[in-house]
Each structure stands twice: as C-alpha cells, then as structure tokens.
Amino acid sequence: MQAKAFSKAQDMNPDNATGLTAEAICKILSKGPSSRVEESLSNISVEVSPELVIEVLKKLSNAGILALLFFRWAEKQKGFKYSMESYNALIEALGKIKQFKMVWNLVNDMKHKKLLTKDTFALVARRYARARKVKEAVETFEKMEKFGMKLEVSDFNRLIDILSKSRCIENAQELFDKMKKRRFAPDVKSYTILLEGWGQQQNLLKLNEVYWEMKDEGFEPDIVTYGIIISAHCKARKYDAAIEFYHELEAKNLRPTPHIFCTLINGLGSDRRLDEALKYFEKFKASGFAPEVPTYNAVVGAYCWSMKMREAYKMIDEMKKCGVGPNSRTFDIILHHLIKAHKTKEAFAVFQRMSSDSSCEPAVSTYEIIVRMFCNVERVDMAIRVWDQMRVKGVLPGMHMFSTLINALRLENRLDDACKYFQEMLDVGIRPPGPMFSNLKQALLDGGREDTAKILSQKVDKIRKTPIIG
Template structure:
C-alpha cells in the first residue's frame, strides 16, 4: 500500500454473511464421517470482502500536529534490536491458540440444544490445555449453561486437570445466571483439590452484588474464614471496590465504618470510596471522604487526583477538574495518561474540542509514550464535534506512527456515527473494522450494530450481522437477545422472535420480565396463546430448576 493511501472504506455491496441454518440449527448425532465434515466447516477462516476496495487519498491536509513518534525508532535497520526470530515461536503459538479457541466455540455455538457437541469436540483434534479451556470459558461468559457443559467435557479428557483460573471463569459464567447453589458446590470441590483462593470469594461476592444481593455478598466476604483463609486489607479493598463500582457506595461506606478497625486502612481504601461517590455524582460525599482521608494522615497521590478529576468531569464540573489538574502539577506530581484521557473525554463530550486538543498536545509533550487509549479519547472528541474526517485522519496517523488502532477505536467511531444517524457510514466502518489486524469486533460492537439496524427497521441486516457473529463463536448476551427479539417483535415477526427467545432460555440466559411480558401479549393478540404458554413454561423451568454440578 502506498504511503498516504488509507484503505478505510469499502464498497457498498454488503457484508459477507452465513446462511441461518449454518450456525443456528441443531446438529444431528454424528458419525465419524459427519464429524470430519463439520469440523472442516468450523475451521477458522479470515473473512474478506468480495467487493473492490478503494483508498481515500487524504482529501484533507494533515494538520501541523504530529503524533510524537520518529519513524526511525521502528526501523529494522537497528543492529541492536532484533526480536523477530525470538518472537516467532510465541506468535505461532498465540495464533494457534486463537484458532483452537475459535474452533471449539464454533462447535459449541452451532447447537444451542447441546445435543451433539461432544462427538465433534472429541474429533476436533484440538489440544486440550488449561490455557485453552480458560480462554474458551471466558468466551462463554454469557452462556453459563454452555460453559458448564464444556467444563464437564474438558475434565473427562485424558491427563487434564482444571486450574483455579478455569474454575473462576466457570463461577463467573454461572454467577451471571444466578446459579449460586451450584457455585458453592464448586467451591467445596476447589477446596478438596487445593485450588481455593481468596480471589474465588471476591468473584462470588461480585456476582452477588451484580444480582443485587448485598447481604449474601457480605456473608461471602466473611465466609473466607470458614475455609481457612484470612482476609487482609487488599481483600477488604477489593470488596469495597466491588460494592462501589456497582452503585452501592453507600453500603461500602457503611461497611468501611463498621470494619475499618479490623484492617490497616491504606490510601487505596479511601480512593475506592472517592471513586464510588464520584461515580454516583455525589461530589459532597466525595469531598467529605477526601477530608477524612487528609485528617487520617494520607496525602493524595497521582491516582487520587485522577479519581477526583474524573468525579468532577462526570458531573460536568470541568473547570474544577482543570483546577485540580493544576494543583496536582504544582505539587510536582506527574499526570498519568489516564488523567489526560479523562480530561480529553470530558471536554470532548462538552464539545470543547480546542480544550481537549490542548490536553492532547500537553500529553504528547509530557514525554510519556503515546498510547491507544489517549488517541481513542481524542478520536472520541472529534466524533462528539461531528468532525469524523479528523477522526479518520487520526486513525491513519496512528498507523503511520506505530500506534495501532484497536477494536475500541472503531467502536467509538461507530457509536457516534449511529448517534448522528449516519447509518451507511457506520456500516462501512464496521466492515473496515473486520479487516483491520487486531481490531476484530467484540460483543459490544456487534450489539451496537445490531441495535442500529433494528432501530432503523432493517431487521434482515441485523440478523445477518448476528449470524456473522455466531460464525465467530461469539455468544450473544442477554441484552443483545433483548435487542433482536424486540426488533423482530416490532415488525410483526413473532415466530422468529419466539425462536430467539427460546434459544436464549436454552442457553441459560434469563430474560427481563418485560421482554417476556411484551412478547407474550403480542402472541396472544394474534391468537398464538399456546406458543406464549410454552415459552412461559420454559422460562419458569429456567428460573426454578438449578443446574446440577
């Protein structure tokens, strides 16, 4: 590709899609011959567009700012810097691992009914290791039932033993579908096998908090002692952090007051509470905690200032945030990249583009290496101002100066394009994202694009993106199922909506009550009350029948 030529957009012939039955239909019981055929179809392939691509030849001149890199720093001519051969083996192993994970996930997600996946896994030829199992379980974080089935299959493989990490991934998945009875059975197994860690209890507490069961979360923290583990201040901080980040900072503050005598409270304890009050936009309480921190003899550091600045920025008190920045500088504390990101994001969201640019320039002049999050913050600022051409140009410059864009880069642009109703442009950027190395769309990006098409009434395109995602072995979340089901319902495709509702239940995901209520009423209105009743029965079984370990 020529310098200055950016292959950013592609033609408008559409995405490369897979037929519905290829990924969503149940698989039959398989013979060895059939398994071989299916496994061939599940081998990861690079998705490419079949249409002709074209380059944007920099239609707007680059501004005078530079990204702070010297091209010579990346030169392969440096005789003292040669890592190609040393890294080659790890690159190959990493690529093989990614392919194996995708192969396993594609096999598992082909059959929502879980009727025939084992024979395909047995004949997949994939080398089952702790790393592979942990990575697959992380990919199945939104499908607790499926994660449990894969976990069981893996532990039956010759010479394989689960690690603490794989147990934790399973617990996280099961916690999302509120299978806490089974989780405690798993805890007992981990104890018997010597794999239990304090992190296990932190994870369970986090899932109880997300399930809005604060009492059980607190009891879980205390139960560490029953399993021979002693909590220290880092565990206490972790628990307070879990509460604070789930909008339960008031409870966290109460527990802090009740239990602070048991631990040697440190600066991090206070910064957690500061961040919690800032996240719920309560500057008064945040200021009170800050004063208490000072009275207890703790001096604010860079992290503390970063949290205070973020709290004021969230409340749109950006002038106060900038004053804190200046105060920090006067104390000879060097701002972290995160602080610059916070100010750039805050100012950009208020359409103060010139001010956001000022802090970006200050960051480049600070001597810190330019990083992707800070560039993404500046790209977001351009998008808030609807200066998408400048955002695209910055993506090009990131490539040119050795700072590669990531999935979040494109997600930011797509999000703002959707908000601006520039649907076709968002569609093209999404296509480009799929072909950019290291920018493979993630679940959140797919959700944004599916929601975009559903809101525009372009349900067939939403379903095509859905199937593309399924082809990658990515499991939809409950929120994404809600989007597609509601979209289908709005245009009267109630049988299709029922299909996805049933699939969601079979994967162990509990739908919001309103989602079922709306679908049920719509089915009853067209004389399909029996179908509504069948879905209700399955939903009730999901709610009342615990999974068995």
C-alpha cells in the same frame, strides 16, 4: 469445514492456534442445543490444553450453561488439567446467570484440589454485588476465614471496591464506617476507593466529605487521589473545577498520569471544547509517556463529539503508525457518533471495513451496536445478517443483544422468528428480562397463539427455578 478449522489451527504458532481452535469449538457449541454438547464435540480431534479450556470458557462467558457443559466434557479429554484460571472463568459465566449454588460447588472443588485463592472469593462477591445481593457479597468475604484464609485490610479494600464498582457505594460506605471502628484500620487506598465510588455517582458532596476525612486521618492526596477527583468532576461536567485540580497537582510537583490526561481529553471533548482537549493531548505527548490506546481513543472521541470525522479517521492512521491500535473500542466510539448523527450507511461501511481487517475484528459490543442500529431503523433483515456474521465468527451474544433482536422481531409481528431467538437465548442459559418476555408473551396471546405462550412460560419458569447441577 470443522476439520479444516482444526487442521489449520495445528499448523499455526501455539497462541494463534489456541485462539482459532477455541473459536471453532464455540462455533460448534453455538449451533446445536445445549443438551447435545457431548455429541457435538465427540468428533473433534484436539488436545485439550489448559490454555484452550480457559480461552473457550472466556468466550462462553455470556453462556453459563454451555460453559459448564463444555467444562464437564473437557474434564474427560486427553491433556486436561484443572487450574485456578479455568475454574474462575467458569464461575464468572455461571455467576452471570445467578447460578450461585453451582458456583459454591465449584469453590468447594477448588478447595479440595488446592486451587482456591482469594481471587475466587472476590469473583464470587462481585457476581453477588452485580446481582444486588449485597448481604451475600459481604458473607462471601466473611467465609474466607472458614476456608482457612486470614482477612487483611487489602481484602477489606477489595470488598468495598467491589461494592463501589457495582453501584452499591452507599453499602460500601456503610460497611467502611462499621469496619473501621471495630476491625480494620483503613489506609489511603480505602479512602480512594470511596472517593471513586462517590465520584462515579457524581455525588461531589459525599466525595468532599470523604476527602476531608482522609486528610483529617493524616493521609495526603497522592496522584491516584487527584486522578479520581479530576475524573469525578469531569463525570459531573464540572470541567473548570477538574482543570483547577490539575493545576493544583502540578503546583505540588506531582506528575500527571496518562489516565489524568485521558480523563480531561474525554471530558473536554464531550463538552465540545475540542481545542482544550487537544491541548491536553499535546501535554500528554510532551510528557514523554509511550503512546497508548485509551488516550488516542479519547482524542478520537473528542473529534467525534465535534463531528470532525475526517480528523477522527486521521487519528486512527496515527495510531497505526505509533503501533497502538486501533482496537474494537476505537471503532465503537466512531460508530456510536455516526449512528447518533443518523449516518447509518457510513456506520455500516465502517463496520464492514472493520470486519475485513484481521488486526481489529469487531467485539460483541460492536455487533450489538450495529444490530441495535438496524433494529432501530426497522431493518431487521440487516440486523439478522450481521447476527449471522457474528455467529460464524464464534462470537456469542449477551442478554441485551438477544432482547434487542427479539423485541424488533416482535414489533414487526415476526413471532416465529422472535420465538426462535428466544429459544436460542434459553438454550445458552441466559435468563430473559421480565419486560421483554412479558411483551413477547402478550404478542403471542394477541395473535391467538396461547399454546406457544404457555410453552414458553413453562420453559422460563423452569430455567428460573431449576438450579444447574453438574
């Protein structure tokens, strides 16, 4: 079967062949324990191109240990070349499981191979920020100078953007206030980043403070600024205020962007103001912009909020005619609304149609939605069926998906199966969330399986305390 997959890949055009080969490699890796990666891959006959390595590492972004082991195997193969992209993809996967010591080893490797750029530091800083290690994220920014790179205002903007997008806007604001006094002169982008951060937190008071400070410093709001302000008011469900800002930018002869139309359609649609949402969709089309997926997805969502599913499906047909999708996000939106309306059968039918359509295959987020749906209605058998279908496709689940299935199995007292998936989670290098493991451990103890609980505890302690070396 594996040989067939690789043979088929060789007969296709290069891009498709790379994707198919990467999928086949991920299937092999996902079937066996991480300790046998070299053995599992030893029988495949494939030239390890830089493109293939990057593709596999991206697919393994939720499985840091497997990503590292694959990278170490790939290094020894014919055709392998080190690249900034492959290192960054590996750093991303390891950063997700907080293996920062190994991450810095890779950064040093990149320096020696002259592959290190500011993008890598941004990647490391983002993983620290997502792990709520703000001090380390800032130190990563400072370390760039030690690696021979000159710090500029664009780098400072990148750092506050990383903090802001990692829900650390207070830290971003504090850093901004400190840096502008002694190190960097902020530009309009610095302010728009902060505006976006406070907008994400729906803190319109702080957003207005930054807005007026920006104007006091001589920076006039541009179309990007207006887009952020409109988005912030939509997030805070202040739709009439958002519309006022839209009229203000029109009065200044600024041309609304597709993003602004998309934001208003999303916001008004979620407030079940469907007619107004569709009015902005017509304005978008009349503005001469090329059709694009996010705006059409917003319209699909607007119909779904008003439970006009037939119109939502018609919009998908229109997307196909315009050559802009649909994509997995389109179907995720529809599935979310069907499940919320307790239309489980219709949701699964949509998922099955999607699975059989090679032009729009389910993403890991789609599988997660369906697995959670079946777990919530106590159909764990169907959840496992979908899970197995996902694994056959070479799609690797993330932490939340593992947790959903393991919790559902525990609640059904299927502890052997729960432990099996828990072990699989550890094998791919995902650290289990504390509450999920505590509940599983307690269920084992309640069932008189102290030995199993002890073994799992030891394994979890080991993965938490032992840094990866490779």
